[in-house]
Every structure is written in C-alpha cells, then in structure tokens.
Amino acid sequence: MQLFKRENYLKKIRGFYDAADIIKVITGVRRCGKSSLMLTIADELVDRGVSEDNIIYIDLDKHGYRNIKSADQLDALIEEKTMDIKGTKYLFIDEVQNVDGFEEVLNGFRSEDDYSIFVTGSNSYLLSGELVTKLTGRYIEFEIYTLSFEEYESMKLFYKKSISSNPLEELSSYIIDGGFPRSIQFDSVADRRTYAQNVIKEIFEKDIRRIKVKDRDAFEIVKNFIINNYASPISINNIVDSLRKNGNKITKPTVIKYVHALLDAKIIYDCSRYDMKSKKSIKGEKKYYLADLSFYYALNTDNQMNYGPCLENIVYIFMQKVMIMR
Template sequence: MRYFKRESYLEKIRGFYNDDGMIKVITGVRRCGKSCLMRTIEEELRGSGVPAERIAFFDLDRYGFRSVKTADQLERLIEPLLEVEGLKYLFIDEVQNVKGFEEVVNEFRAEGGFSIFITGSSSYLLSGELSTKLTGRYVEFEMQTLNYREYREMKGFLGMAADPNPAAELDEYILAGGFPKALDYTDLSDKRAYVKSVIQEIFERDIKRRVKIKNVSVFNVVRDYVINNFGATTSLTNILSDLESKQGVRMNRETLNRYLQILEDAKIISRCARFDMKSRKSLAGEQKYYLADLSFYFALNTDNRINYGPVLENVVYRYARSLGYEVSVGRIGKLERDFIMRGSDMGYSYVQVAMTIMGSEKTEDREYRPLEQIRDNYPKFVITRADPIQRRNGIIHENVTDLIGQGLDFGARSS
C-alpha cells in the first residue's frame, strides 16, 4: 500500500529513527493519521535497507492484536524480537489499550537495541508512568489533521482535482475538514456522517474507557456548546451562565471544568489561554477553545455558512501548532491581539486574523493598530482570506492560502 507522506512530521522524526534511548511518542486526535505516519516511517526504513525481521508493527486496534490488553501479553508479543540481531524497530499503535504498557515499553528501551515508536489518541498516553518514570527518555510529536496545504497535496496523491481558485479550495477544505479518510467520500453528507462516527468513536474509546461520566447527556451538552462556540472568548462563569439560561442545564464549576478537561485530553478541543504581554505571564479566567478539526462543528450543525472570523483563527491556530509554536491570546491592558506565538527559539510573533481588511480605513485600522502599538522588533502579521497584499509599517500581510500553501512560518521575512 502507498501512503501519503506527511513530510512536515517526518522531517521532525527522522533524526530519531535510529535512537534506541528515546521513545518516539506520536499523539493526536483519533483518525488524524498517526497509524499511516508510522507505516510511512516503516516504509522509509525498509527502503533504506533495514531487513523485514528487524521491523515489528503491532496495531492494537486491529484484528489479531485486540486481545492484547495486559502488560504480560504485550511483553510476550515483543519477546521474540530479542533473538534478532541488530537494531530492532518496534511500532506499537494505540498502545494505551494495554493497561501497564509503560513498564513494558521502558523495559525494552532499557534493554537496548530497540528503536520504539508508539501512538495514542488522547493525552492519557502521556499521563502516569510514561511522563514520570520516563522523563527525558521520550520525545512527543503531536499530529494535527490535514492542513490546507496537505489537503491539496493529498487530493493530488489520490488523483483528485483541486480547485484552481485558492479561496474556493479553502472553503471546500473548511467545510470538508482535514480528516484524511474523509477524502474517500464524494458527498459532503457522507463526509459529515464519517466525522460523526469519529466523534462517537472518540467517546467510546478515548473517553468512556478511561473516565467515569455520570450524566452523559449533560456531558454532550457541554461538548456541543464548546464546539459551537469555538474561537469565542469565554470563561467557566460564562459557560455556566449560558448553559443555565439558554438550555436549562445546571452544574457546578468543578464538574464543568472536569468535562472541559476530558474534551481536551481526548484532543477534541485545545484551550488557548490569555497572555499578558507586559508581564509575559498567562492570565487565569478567560480563554478561547479551538477545534482539533473544523468538521466537528459542521458535523453537529446543518448550517453550511462559514463564519470566517473564528474559522480562520482555527485554521491559523492549528497550523501554528503543527509548526511547533506555543499559542496564546495576547493582551496589553484592554487591547487584545488574536495570537501571540512563541517558537522553539523562545522568540515571539504577533498575529491578527481577519476575513478581510478591505472596504474601509476603519476595517484596516482595526487589524493593524493593535500590532502597531507593540514596541518590540518581533515579527507581526495580518492574516486574511484572499486580499490584495498590502504594506504598512513593517507588518507582514499574508493570505492564509499562501501562508499555509507555501509552508511559511511566522518568522520575519523580507518585504
């Protein structure tokens, strides 16, 4: 089978292919492509001359391995590889299906001669012993669903035509979402049905098996509320008030906070905290939530109209996360910037996102002025959907289709 190469992730992992001291942990929302990424790594290893007997791939969600539930069973599955000479490459997909897998993984890591790759669909994978006992002995690679560029490239890989109009293709991507499997379906209704099945699968496999939820119907109300209000500034107090006044649902703060954490752990949503730019500290209280994939919203709603404000923010947020940026909502006093991004070099970038800055001077000023008032020399961006590119006071203007389509980052560049 040929696999679509997610090159942006492969280039991050390749340097660790032969490292038998570090466990490679690939995380991401269910069905985002983690299994295929590991299969691609396996394919590259075979292509480089690694013999088949030194590669073992165990998909614990598939027939033949679903009965592997205990640490002892997993250990027995791997043990025959000890007789194989040379560096062995061990791939374990959905490893969190095995209770106590941490001890087994650590055992074979300590044994030496094993380059280990594991995946999991929730943050529970990095809780417990894996994060405490193996500190400094694993490296995490977080996957996102397909971004706009990957969506276009995968369509080409599958022999599907892309719309020559980048903005129209962006709209199609927004409505269809970035789950790779969704590209197998032609009709939008079929894509939505598939995404609904993913939502249910996440609940059954990544939530229900690991946490106890007494009132599933109330949990689903919270889930739908957060999904329907993605990109909006909110707080626990606001959510509690809205749920009671608009839906007649009452709960305490502790329960709401727990439900939101469950949704984060299952990687359905990500919390984007507010960040005070003067103190360089995160602020408690208000935050925004962004979706792992925009199709979650459209799958739960019948409305196909695109609200470009939060939608483009979600697209940019997910793209920045895929590049490894830490992302916050920025504030200086009462002034707010859409995003502050911190790169691996500890430098910052400031980003405003809007459907358009065309139409009036007031519209343009609304996006530029918050950036113009920042008094440092870090790069500043205005990101729009499909505007003629402008130049103003050293601020970089990009259309989102060019930014993501060309694989650009948020570092400074020449005009």
C-alpha cells in the first residue's frame, strides 16, 4: 500500500539518513504513525539508490519477533540479518523498548560506523534512564504527533475519502474523529470511535502496565477525570478532592503516579501556569491537553461540541509541533 508522506517530519530527518554515528529515535503516542514514517524513510532510501538488501526492518511487536526480549537475543538477530551485507546497513527497529538492555546493543552497532540506526518507542521510558546516560550526544529524538488538521484533510484526499465543502463541518469531523492515521480508513464514526477506544486499551496493556497498576478501577477513574477535564486548570489536589467526594479514597501519591503514567504514555501533555506569582500557580494548577481529541470523544458519545477547549487543545499541540519543527 502506498504510504502518505508526512513531509513536515521527513524534512527534519532526511539530513540524518546516513549519519551512522547518531541513532535516530522516533517517539510519540502509540498508533500516531511512527512505523509508517520509518517505512516511508526506507522507501526514500530505495528511491535514492540504496539496495533493499541493505535495509533491515525489525518490528518487535510482530509475530516472530515478540520472543526477542534480551539484549543478547537482539544482538544475535541483528548480526544474523546483517552479517553478509556490504556497505552501510540501514537498521530500523520498531518498539525497541520491548528489549531489556537494548541500549548496549544499539551503542555497539552504532560504534561500528556502518550502521545507520532508526528506532521507535511509544513512550518516554524509551528516553529515560539507561538510554540517556549511555547514549548522551549519540542520539537525536524526533517526536511525532497524530495528524494535524492540514494533514487530516491531505490524507483523506490521498486515500480518496470525501471532504466536506463546509470548513466548520470538516473541522468538527476532525475533532470527533481525531488524527490517528489508521482511523481515516474507516468510513463510519462508530468505527473510528471504536478504533480510538482500542488505542487507549492498547496503551494501557503495553505501556502503562509498566508501572504495575494494582487498582485498575482507580486508574480508570483518574484517566477519565483528566480526559474529561482537558484544557481546564486543575491540580492534583483538585483530582483527589473530586474523587473523594464521590466516595473514592484514593491517595495523592497514587494520583501523582497515575498522572505521570498518562504523561509517559503520551496520552496527555501538561502545561504549567506562566504567572509564577499567582496563588493558583503556587497550588500547582496545570492544564492537561490530549495527544488526540478522539480520546475524549471515545469516552463521550453524545458528540456535543464545545469549541473552546477543542481549539485550545489543537493550538497547544500545534505549538508543540512548531517548536520541534524549528
């Protein structure tokens, strides 16, 4: 299948295609299009004249590779796939954080000077701990987001999906449908909503489970509270008080742990108040924005549109993109 080119990201990465001394780390919320971006890069390399034999793609979430869990197993797999290849090897590894100790493996092949390495990860665990300490200065991060409104319309045209002649109606569809690239393939709102619900479920099963949530019901309550109050100023104490009023005796440290898990999984982004003299700032009030608005509409099926927080969320994510595109 022909892939939609996300040019805004590709133009930032192209200059590093042949940089064997720098590991290219592509991060972003699960299902935002990281794998497709890597496949697009591989296609561009072939179009440029690189032999397909020199392009090695390993998806550690797929059948056949899910049993690769240790550094030794990953090292042996890469060695097996590249031992007879001459010249620069372009190594693409999807969901590399599935392997314990992957940092040493990446650094080992990077130091051989004939591997241009690209890796993806769905959460900030990828850029924590060992990777930061062992690969400082030897990797560069490219954070990918779900589709912008511009990309949403362009991708619909690319896949021959209809676009409303009414800009407000099209914007409303974007807000409700969200910007997950795969969801554009589905024709009904119900199917797109089901897809978003399953993305959230997959994030919990594959990313958030790392923090060992003991009370899943309590986590769901915190997650839903944050999502339902996106773009509103709230504090951890607000969350604790609201939940306790509803009979939930959740503790503040637990709420903090769950909020950090949502941030690490890139479901939400936080924005602190800029007015440091404000009493609200002292109380720790922040706004939380959604990585994708479909997370909200997957939980709320009435489709009532409040454009204020929706547009604020869109602008916040857009500004995040602008900052990384500079």
